[in-house]
Amino acid sequence: MKRLFAVVPLAVAVVLGGFFLWGLNPERDPSEIPSVLISQPAPEFDLPSVPGVDVPGLGRADLTDNPGPVVINVFASWCVPCKAEHAVLTRFVERYGLRLFGINYKDEPKDAATWLSDLGNPYARIGSDRSGRAGIEWGISGVPETFIVGRDGTVLYRYVGPIVGEEAVAKFTTALTQAGALDRELGS
Amino acid sequence: MIPEIGHFALALALSLAVVQSVMPILGASRGNVRWMQSARSSAIGQVFFVGVAFAALMRSFVVSDFTVRNVAENSHSLKPLLFKIAGTWGSHEGSLLLWVLILTVFGAGVAVLGSNIPAATKARTLSVQAWISVGFLSFLLFTSNPFDRVFPPPADGSDLNPLLQDVGLAMHPPLLYFGYVGFSIVFSFAVAALIEGRIDAAWARWVRPWTLAAWMSLTAGIALGSWWAYYELGWGGWWFWDPVENVSFMPWLLGTALLHSAIVTEKRDAFKSWTILLAILTFSLSLLGTFIVRSGLLTSVHAFAVDPERGIYILGLLALSIGGSLTLYAWRAPVMEGGGLFRPISREAGLLVNNLILAAATGTVLFGTLYPLLLEALTGDKISVGPPFFNAAFVPMMLVLGLFMGAGPFLSWKRADLAGVLQRVRFVAGLAVLVTLAVWYLISGGPFLAYVSILIAVWLLLATLREWALRIKFMEAPLSETLRRARNLPRASHGMTLAHVGLAVAMIGMIGSSAWKSEEIVFVTPGTDVTIAGFDVTFTGAERLRGPNYIADRGRLEVRRDGEPVTTLYPERRSYPVAQSTTTESAIRSTLAGDLYASISEPASEEAASGEAWTLRILYEPLVNFIWLGALMLVAGGALSLSDRRLRVGVPRRTRPHGDLRLPAE
Numbered sequence: 044m045k046r047l048f049a050v051v052p053l054a055v056a057v058v059l060g061g062f063f064l065w066g067l068n069p070e071r072d073p074s075e076i077p078s079v080l081i082s083q084p085a086p087e088f089d090l091p092s093v094p095g096v097d098v099p100g101l102g103r104a105d106l107t108d109n110p111g112p113v114v115i116n117v118f119a120s121w122c123v124p125c126k127a128e129h130a131v132l133t134r135f136v137e138r139y140g141l142r143l144f145g146i147n148y149k150d151e152p153k154d155a156a157t158w159l160s161d162l163g164n165p166y167a168r169i170g171s172d173r174s175g176r177a178g179i180e181w182g183i184s185g186v187p188e189t190f191i192v193g194r195d196g197t198v199l200y201r202y203v204g205p206i207v208g209e210e211a212v213a214k215f216t217t218a219l220t221q222a223g224a225l226d227r228e229l230g231s
Numbered sequence: 232m233i234p235e236i237g238h239f240a241l242a243l244a245l246s247l248a249v250v251q252s253v254m255p256i257l258g259a260s261r262g263n264v265r266w267m268q269s270a271r272s273s274a275i276g277q278v279f280f281v282g283v284a285f286a287a288l289m290r291s292f293v294v295s296d297f298t299v300r301n302v303a304e305n306s307h308s309l310k311p312l313l314f315k316i317a318g319t320w321g322s323h324e325g326s327l328l329l330w331v332l333i334l335t336v337f338g339a340g341v342a343v344l345g346s347n348i349p350a351a352t353k354a355r356t357l358s359v360q361a362w363i364s365v366g367f368l369s370f371l372l373f374t375s376n377p378f379d380r381v382f383p384p385p386a387d388g389s390d391l392n393p394l395l396q397d398v399g400l401a402m403h404p405p406l407l408y409f410g411y412v413g414f415s416i417v418f419s420f421a422v423a424a425l426i427e428g429r430i431d432a433a434w435a436r437w438v439r440p441w442t443l444a445a446w447m448s449l450t451a452g453i454a455l456g457s458w459w460a461y462y463e464l465g466w467g468g469w470w471f472w473d474p475v476e477n478v479s480f481m482p483w484l485l486g487t488a489l490l491h492s493a494i495v496t497e498k499r500d501a502f503k504s505w506t507i508l509l510a511i512l513t514f515s516l517s518l519l520g521t522f523i524v525r526s527g528l529l530t531s532v533h534a535f536a537v538d539p540e541r542g543i544y545i546l547g548l549l550a551l552s553i554g555g556s557l558t559l560y561a562w563r564a565p566v567m568e569g570g571g572l573f574r575p576i577s578r579e580a581g582l583l584v585n586n587l588i589l590a591a592a593t594g595t596v597l598f599g600t601l602y603p604l605l606l607e608a609l610t611g612d613k614i615s616v617g618p619p620f621f622n623a624a625f626v627p628m629m630l631v632l633g634l635f636m637g638a639g640p641f642l643s644w645k646r647a648d649l650a651g652v653l654q655r656v657r658f659v660a661g662l663a664v665l666v667t668l669a670v671w672y673l674i675s676g677g678p679f680l681a682y683v684s685i686l687i688a689v690w691l692l693l694a695t696l697r698e699w700a701l702r703i704k705f706m707e708a709p710l711s712e713t714l715r716r717a718r719n720l721p722r723a724s725h726g727m728t729l730a731h732v733g734l735a736v737a738m739i740g741m742i743g744s745s746a747w748k749s750e751e752i753v754f755v756t757p758g759t760d761v762t763i764a765g766f767d768v769t770f771t772g773a774e775r776l777r778g779p780n781y782i783a784d785r786g787r788l789e790v791r792r793d794g795e796p797v798t799t800l801y802p803e804r805r806s807y808p809v810a811q812s813t814t815t816e817s818a819i820r821s822t823l824a825g826d827l828y829a830s831i832s833e834p835a836s837e838e839a840a841s842g843e844a845w846t847l848r849i850l851y852e853p854l855v856n857f858i859w860l861g862a863l864m865l866v867a868g869g870a871l872s873l874s875d876r877r878l879r880v881g882v883p884r885r886t887r888p889h890g891d892l893r894l895p896a897e
Contacts, residue, residue: 067543
């Protein structure tokens with residue numbers, strides 16, 4: 044018995060070592076996220092609104108038949124970078140008429156409502172994804188993540204991580220302009 | 232010429248390490264005193280040659296010798312001198328050289344200062360240390376030579392990541408490495424003990440000062456890193472559960488467990504194989520950290536430039552050192568148990584609980600850190616594990632630990648009198664409840680868990696002080712008697728009190744700054760007012776400034792409270808044209824009660840260049856400085872304990888010398 048226990052650390056180390064060896068495969072890039080959804084129809088999902096927040100919930104049907112492409116932002120109140128990104132998204136909405144929908148990912152409704160009332164709510168619709176099920180459908184790798192969806196419900200673009208800093212904002216702006224998602228031209 | 236000398240010195244150090252990895256250990260098994268003693272000169276030689284190499288690299292950075300590739304890639308002639316020096320360990324190659332330097336410093340330290348260690352044990356330990364040296368020196372020389380030349384040399388360097396150009400961060404790696412790598416010598420002691428098949432109280436006493444020294448540096452290094460993240464990253468948090476933070480935190484947790492289990496081994500001759508296992512695993516986690524940071528295995532904000540070949544090489548080193556030592560452990564440890572028996576209520580049992588919780592917490596952090604990798608390997612899914620997991624899993628364990636930690640020091644060895652202990656802590660437990668109720672009455676907001684945490688932190692603080700007061704008969708005996716007792720109490724005991732109080736203080740800071748933090752993010756134009764936590768902050772404009780290698784936009788914030796001017800804050804946003812990146816320099820008004828923290832980021836529009844509209848983040852973090860104050864007390868407690876006469880290396884014991892003069896085992 045004692046001997047068995049003494050072997051446990053070794054066994055754990057060997058198993059972990061196997062995973063590390065696999066992880067070193069030069070083909071693998073941990074920061075690269077497979078974008079299987081690009082040019083595919085957006086996944087089916089239907090989320091209720093966040094209790095305490097006065098905008099409606101979000102489902103697949105809300106993505107189509109809008110005046111133009113829409114932006115889906117996955118956020119959570121526990122996510123620090125989301126807060127920084129929030130300011131950038133708000134600016135897009137206020138200045139350039141971006142249609143912004145939110146998926147509130149694995150968050151307590153109470154916290155999300157506080158977060159939004161503190162920072163302001165730029166989202167026209169917010170779906171509450173408490174279980175993270177819609178997040179799986181969208182294949183998100185973390186929070187925040189942002190998608191641009193065309194009028195016909197096709198996913199046009201995906202941005203992983205916070206849209207913060209000149210480079211990221213420039214990249215995202217280019218994508219928005221190409222998709223025609225901005226009502227007003229930049230700089231106007 | 233100088234870089235070639237550095238390169239050559241590294242090669243010499245490697246050959247010395249090869250000799251040291253064979254001769255002393257052979258000498259120990261054959262009883263050849265000369266071979267055993269060769270470890271002393273080779274260990275000193277190693278530290279000398281690696282020191283020469285390190286000095287040579289540092290010189291190349293100081294004089295901006297851009298013919299050296301490493302300097303060209305990581306420095307710039309306009310950089311301030313301090314950051315040129317810090318640039319020496321700013322890159323993968325340079326930091327690895329620092330790693331090896333510290334490794335050899337600890338080896339030489341044991342060779343020179345460990346005069347109380349029997350010759351055979353010392354020889355074996357130093358050989359094991361040399362095995363690690365051989366591994367890392369060859370890694371350095373064959374895959375990451377810091378002295379590579381580049382031709383033609385560039386006219387100027389490409390700068391160090393500006394985020395890293397900071398005094399706190401310049402000191403962070405040396406301290407962190409001193410801690411990380413310091414555990415190598417403890418590992419070597421453990422492997423040597425396994426080879427000898429003998430571990431006793433004396434072993435635990437030899438290991439303790441080295442464990443303490445490494446643990447103190449690691450504590451200081453982690454605290455400094457978190458302080459840096461706090462004021463430099465501009466997010467206003469001090470811990471993000473990033474993989475790179477986690478890999479430095481795991482050796483700390485397990486090292487803390489080791490410090491405590493080694494006490495049981497020393498005093499009661501128990502927990503032997505467990506202590507050995509902790510010694511091995513603590514250093515293994517340090518190695519794992521080195522591997523994760525340098526191999527690009529996980530995504531993180533501050534990894535080094537990655538290279539799969541290097542990753543394979545380090546993984547090979549890991550397999551040899553960790554696999555080898557754990558195999559040895561599986562083979563030799565089962566025969567080593569024994570030692571003192573104890574009752575379920577005793578100091579030993581208390582320390583056992585401490586160890587179990589710390590080990591479980593380490594396992595949790597390890598699992599959370601590696602889970603994305605494991606899941607991706609098994610299912611192909613890519614996920615990230617964030618603060619919610621760590622907070623939900625880790626924080627409750629620490630609270631339970633705090634509960635036991637307050638009571639632990641009251642327990643006596645072997646068999647404690649539970650009723651007596653309860654009677655002695657009754658008063659402080661009640662006081663802790665009262666304090667918590669008072670806090671609740673005064674604030675009456677925030678999460679329930681915050682009040683539970685406050686209760687435990689205050690309990691820990693008061694119980695620790697109470698135990699100390701009992702020992703020196705504070706208020707129970709005349710002052711002269713108290714002072715006499717305080718003087719006679721071992722310094723290790725004072726050290727424990729200070730460190731435990733430090734943890735309680737740090738906990739109070741962590742609770743205050745996470746549960747009662749206020750935060751505002753607003754777009755501001757000159758004249759905008761923001762009210763936060765009782766402060767009225769007015770943004771009065773921004774101006775453009777020039778630094779040595781950057782251009783800065785500096786905002787100006789007038790802070791008032793109740794109409795009275797308090798201070799003026801100048802948050803900056805710096806852009807470094809050469810490195811093509813920007814940093815946030817937050818402005819902080821620091822008091823013990825809390826920090827008012829302002830940063831400007833991301834101008835709200837293009838016209839921001841003319842200073843019109845900015846995004847201002849302003850936070851109030853109550854009690855946040857208690858975290859670093861507490862960390863300082865932890866380090867000071869460690870230092871006090873290290874200065875205990877019983878542990879002081881190289882000092883003869885106060886009691887009369889042993890009859891035998893510890894001749895080499897022949």
